Structures are given as structure tokens and as C-alpha cells.
Amino acid sequence: DGRLTAACRGLNRLKILNGDSALIVGLLLFSGAASAAPDFTLRGFGTLGATHNFSNDAAPIRDIGQPDGPRGGTSFDMDSRLGVQLDGAFTEEISSAVQVVSRYNYEGKYTPRIDRAFVKYDFIAQGVEVRLGRYGWDLYSLSDSRNVGYALLWVRPPVDYFGKLQQDSLDGVDLTFSRQLGEGVLGGKAYWGRASGKVAIDSTSYLDLR
Numbered sequence: 001d002g003r004l005t006a007a008c009r010g011l012n013r014l015k016i017l018n019g020d021s022a023l024i025v026g027l028l029l030f031s032g033a034a035s036a037a038p039d040f041t042l043r044g045f046g047t048l049g050a051t052h053n054f055s056n057d058a059a060p061i062r063d064i065g066q067p068d069g070p071r072g073g074t075s076f077d078m079d080s081r082l083g084v085q086l087d088g089a090f091t092e093e094i095s096s097a098v099q100v101v102s103r104y105n106y107e108g109k110y111t112p113r114i115d116r117a118f119v120k121y122d123f124i125a126q127g128v129e130v131r132l133g134r135y136g137w138d139l140y141s142l143s144d145s146r147n148v149g150y151a152l153l154w155v156r157p158p159v160d161y162f163g164k165l166q167q168d169s170l171d172g173v174d175l176t177f178s179r180q181l182g183e184g185v186l187g188g189k190a191y192w193g194r195a196s197g198k199v200a201i202d203s204t205s206y207l208d209l210r
Contacts (some may be wrong), residue, residue: 039089047149049079062156062199065161067108067200077104081147085116093122096133102145106198106206115147115169125163129176137170138197167195167209 021051052074053060059069059210062078069078088096099116118133145151146162157163172193179186199207 006093037130041087041089042084042085043087043151044082045148046082047079048076049149050074050076051078060159061163062159063165063198064199065106066104067106067203079149080104081149083147093124095120095122103147106200108203127178131174131176132173134169134171135167135174135191137167138189139165165197167197170195 013162017169051060051070053070053072056072059071060078062068064080066078069075081101083099083101085097086142090096096119098114099114101113102110102112105111105113114134116134116136118135120130120131120133146157146168170191170193172191174189174191174193176189177187194210196210199209201207
């Protein structure tokens with residue numbers, strides 16, 4: 001409709017911006033395109049996890065974005081993380097989410113990072129949702145919520161699968177649809193975007209993947 005068209009035109013002006021600033025400004029443009037007063041909800045999640053390693057020879061890590069792990073002692077770095085998420089509902093069709101997470105990263109620091117920042121348009125009658133911005137790359141089941149500890153059945157996501165992911169988010173657009181099919185539901189997703197990530201080599205160096 002007219003609100004979506006106006007917002008998309010506004011996003012075309014973001015070519016002069018880069019990275020996280022463009023994502024945040026995009027959310028503001030969509031909020032301005034909606035006529036109703038927005039309804040915001042602030043949520044949070046966190047995990048304080050301690051890992052003890054009796055060996056001095058090998059140091060486990062949660063994923064390849066961590067430069068090192070506990071060796072011959074106890075560390076809180078492997079699984080501890082803190083996140084906040086701001087959800088916005090502007091109309092019945094338009095909503096948004098911004099999620100910031102602080103966790104042990106490739107530099108050996110807890111620098112907060114914008115993990116999610118997207119606007120969503122819900123074509124309710126057609127069973128179609130479109131998201132634009134930064135969203136979780138759900139390559140595996142639970143990939144989109146792997147940092148939310150209480151959403152998992154394990155202490156941490158299986159390292160054999162999730163630990164090898166260099167990127168956990170995409171900057172782009174995705175489309176999800178679902179239709180009733182007999183007694184079941186048929187669903188699918190298509191996405192397009194740019195992924196970037198950091199693979200730690202050690203505490204002082206890393207690979208920048210794009």
C-alpha cells in the first residue's frame with residue numbers, strides 16, 4: 001500500500017550510509033511511513049555460563065568466532081552473553097525488531113553488536129511475510145535464536161553444526177510463506193543478501209569474511 005511504497009522510496013536514500021547506521025535509519029523511515037502511533041516492547045535475555053577445563057593441552061571454543069577457550073582452569077567467556085531486543089508494531093502489517101548482543105568475540109572482547117535490525121511487512125491474507133534489513137541466517141534449525149540460552153535444550157548449540165558457521169546474520173531481504181495444505185501446512189523461504197563474519201585465528205588476529 002502507500003505506506004510501504006513511501007518507506008521503500010526512503011530506503012533508496014540510504015546508499016550514502018554504511019553498516020549499522022543504515023539499518024537503524026531504515027527502521028525510522030518505516031516508522032514514519034506508518035500512520036498509527038507505534039507500540040514498542042523492550043525485551044532482554046542473558047546467560048552466565050562457567051566452563052572448567054582440566055586439561056592444559058586443549059582449549060574448547062563455542063564457535064570459530066572465539067579466539068581461545070579455557071585451558072587448565074575456569075572461564076566465563078565461552079557461553080556468557082547478554083542481549084536486548086526492541087520490538088515495534090506500527091500497523092497490523094508493519095513491525096520491526098532491533099537486537100543488540102554482547103558476547104565474547106573474535107577480538108577477545110565483549111563489544112556489543114547489532115545482530116538483528118529489520119522491518120517486516122505481513123501480507124496477512126496471502127500468508128506471506130517480507131523482512132528487510134539484518135536478520136538471522138537460519139541455515140540450521142534454531143540458528144535464528146542460538147544466542148538465547150533458555151530457548152535451547154542444551155548448554156550450548158551443538159558445536160559440530162553451529163560452531164562452524166562464520167556468519168549468523170544477513171543484510172538483505174527474505175520472504176516467508178505458509179499455506180494450509182490438507183491437514184498440514186506447506187511453507188518455504190527465499191532470501192537474498194550479504195553476509196559478513198570474523199573467524200578468529202588467535203587473540204590478536206582474525207579473518208574478515210564477506
